[in-house]
Amino acid sequence: MAGLILSALQWLQTKVTTRAHRLLLRVLAAGPVPRHVAFVMDGNRRYARINHKKVAQGHADGYQALRRVLEICLRLNIKCVSVYAFAIENFKRSPEEVQALMELCQLKMLELCEHGDLLQEYGVRLNIVGRTDLLPEDVLAAVQRAQDLTKHNNRSILNVCMPYASTEEITTSVETCVREALESKDLNITTTAIEKNLRTTLAGSPPLDIIIRTSGVKRLSDFFLWQSCEGVQVQFSDAYWPDFGLFDFIPIILDFQRRAWQTSV
Template sequence: MFLLRGWRWLVDKATAKARNLLINVLAAGPIPRHVAFVMDGNRRYARMNHKAVRQGHADGFIALRKMLDACFRLNVKCVSAYAFSIENFKRSEDEVSALMALAEEKLAELCSHGDLLEQYGVRVNVVGDKSLLPESLQKAVKKAEDMTRQNNNAIFNLCMPYTSRHEMTKAVETSIQKSISSGKEEITEEDIYSQLMTSLGGSPPLDILIRTSGVKRLSDYMLWQSCQDTQLQFSTTYWPKFGLLDLIPVILDYQRKIWAQRLSV
């Protein structure tokens, strides 16, 4: 038993060392400012592994934590994650309730003293129609946002409950109201962009959008933000299994394109 534990310790140490080396090599090249994830495949992963759906979502949060760590170690300034669509409220009451409880639990865990967000100085923005969330989760959201409001090294946008149509509708409505109150006769693209939830939260332009599980659609996620100069990447890996080895080809592809653009100037 002692030898087995010693062997596992050596393997874990070697794995961590290799992981750190990979991250350091990647960090030497151009790094995207903003990476967004559509965390797809939790339920299919659960069914494939004979797990309860809730456990599939719980494993998805573990994957999110690992991906946040990898991105912030790479000096990505903003990470956005599509955790729950407004349309997801149409799912079964049991699944929605389980997801809300899980989100509350994991949000508190992420923001606990000495945890990942504090380690990297990350500001939390919960992006979406927060009025639709249960009262207890709304309180947890406010606490997380207030606790991290002074952090300015990086941003984490937890998008729930969110759809791009809702975000753009609210941005247009606010732009119209501001235009009427100021007497401005024209509403520009910049006016609307400035009122998007991600813009209000200080997020930089979106460089990469990654969707897992092999599905190739955006599902009403960051449609405005991804309409120009955003690289769309689709992975066949289910989200709970998505890790650094899945992220590396995406970052390398981004770096290759950036270098090609620089050489063509």
């Protein structure tokens, strides 16, 4: 009997907490909200060490955090969310960790294809942004299937950046601009042209408003360097990514709203 009572109390607490969170999100959504928020999901490995878990489990917990944070963003009516899931540089990590990350990516993409409830509920289109040609064939097949599943969704965008490097993105864009300039014999290459050919722009993403890096590290690590160069709020959180949640995000949204209101006065 005591066990049943305890279970009932825990269920009630969860229900009350969920309703309170949703009410809080509705209040925040009534103010100005960013169109595009990007996350450097850092700290999975340190989180794993502190919690005496394997590195692979730290990354798996990080994927659960992604789902949690994505739902918060969607409830706030944020149009576009981008996440730095795997850097090109990460291929230099141990073969065991790279293999674990690739297997986790494939698993989560296949789960999305079978249970794409969150993306379908909010009309989210999934874009994989980066050098997908570097992915193993089985992972690439899962990625393409997941993208195809959501390609007709048009309410929101989720950019999963993997394998990604901002310097590679900018270089590729400049190469495209040079090729187009030579073909048209108009050698005037502008910043507008470069921006138009960035991977995020080609994916239909609005301009970036906020970039957030977790784990207390204060650098961008070759992520969205071009997108972050003008008028973008750069925020750092001490929370490791698997621990990042609503109450880590609220001060960032409130700071964005404060600056938006100051600008409008």
